[in-house]
Amino acid sequence: MIRRVLRLTTGRIAFGILAAIAFLAAFGPLLAPYDPLEGTTDILANPSGAHPLGTDYLGRDVLSRLLDGSRVSVLGAVQVALLALVVGVVPGILSVYFGRAFEWVTLRLADTLIALPFLVFAVAVTALLGNGIPQAMFVVGVMVSPLFYRVARAATLSVARSQYVEAAIVAGASVGWVVRRHVWVKVLPPIAVALANTTGVGFVVVSSLTFLGIGVQPPAPTWGGVLAADLGYLSFQPWAPLVPTALIMATVWACNLLADAIRDVTGEAGRALLNTRKLDPGKVTNGSPVAP
């Protein structure tokens, strides 16, 4: 599937941006020219040769903080999305097949999570499990999982009663076979879209938790954290929030592009599009001749 995504221009752009961001996450902390935590007297400086992106309200080099924070930010968002994927998608698909009781319980759980006030839940979990990045990611992942649950369940329901699934059942297919062979492909595109969205939401939520002192602890930099700090000094450096915003936006945008590309190459329409490009026009309508 990755090869097919790469055949689309949107897919290539998305992969390019995501690769750059992955590079930042992997090597960003090593590339930082200054210690991201060390303050200087040169506060709120404008960009210069020494500080390409200026300094913040404690005189810390913004470029270093962004580079150093990229790992925590990206990993955090990815963790949130993957946790939500596992916690949401698996029960979402199984709720269609595992009988009434399982369906009822998971549906009510999803409703409860949607109804639960986010911050109260976050505070309760940190009180229970202690404060830390994994706990914060866990909270956010669980809180957004109902989205995945609902999307996966809706996509599965639309396939479960289709005739080709019945045909597979008549051929002796088990639930596992039906899910692997027929359901999964239909569930994947909407899930990819939800995943891309959630990754974006993850960035924002992780930084808002940082603001409350949950998860990433204040001196440690994150993209969201840098953005939050910049907003406080808008009158001194009105341009400053643009840099972390651009990073977050590029990531979310690339995720959305990737989601679109996945949707285009899965689904029937996408396959047909790619196939007609590959075939020469004269061969598209071959096969046995149609009787006059």
Place this chain on the structure above:
Amino acid sequence: MSLEVSDLDVHYGRTRALRRVSLSVAPGQTLGVIGETGSGKSTLARAVVGLVRPSAGRITVDGEEVTRYRARQWRALRRRGVVQYVFQDPLRSLDPDVTVEDSIVEPLLIQGRPRREAADRARRLAARVHLDEELLSRLPGELSGGQRQRVTVARALVTDPRVVILDEPVSALDAANRVRALELLKQLRDAGTALVFISHDLGSVAGVADRIAVLYQGGIVEEGPARTVVNAPRHPYARLLVGSAPTLRSAAADRAQREELRELLQNIGGPA
């Protein structure tokens, strides 16, 4: 008997879709089931392959009593590939995201046969149903209606079944392909496969079926050798069907006769 159904009742909620239906098909025999939309044809087929649970009666497939089978027992029976069902709508019964070849060999892959053997079998079956080999790598959406129908027939034959139920198998085919499809069915019959051929059109069944059952409002109103049902139908509905069949020239009734029969049908109502 390859397939035996006795006193079968099927309910959808409070609606009774089938009423005391009894029929049997011997190996190598073809039973035509005809009836109008809503007469219970498809319900009968779905009950026989276990997609619908009967509320009363008995079903025996290839010597096994399956009426009270649980999901696991059904799965074991289906995996042996003894009974296959060709769905009415070839487009909807093929997964749009699965290639033609994978659709055809799916029953084999479910049985756990190796891929290479399955691919081999797909090519031979494609030839048998007159499907170009290069179409095997296509998706169903890239095929014509007739080609898709042949794909569904090929899928049903892939396990060498003892019983094949065909739901309107030739309705989407043009004249030339229809003849080929019927030819293929005759070959199957000669190989000892029992066929249940479901259609709303008497003309397409009369030529291939040994026996014909006429389904009307969920019950069988007439059953007998094909020749008898076509030439000397007794029940008014069967007479109406024969009279309306445009392909059976000699048997075509005139308009007055058909109206008379419709009136008669209304007076006697459905089967008891």
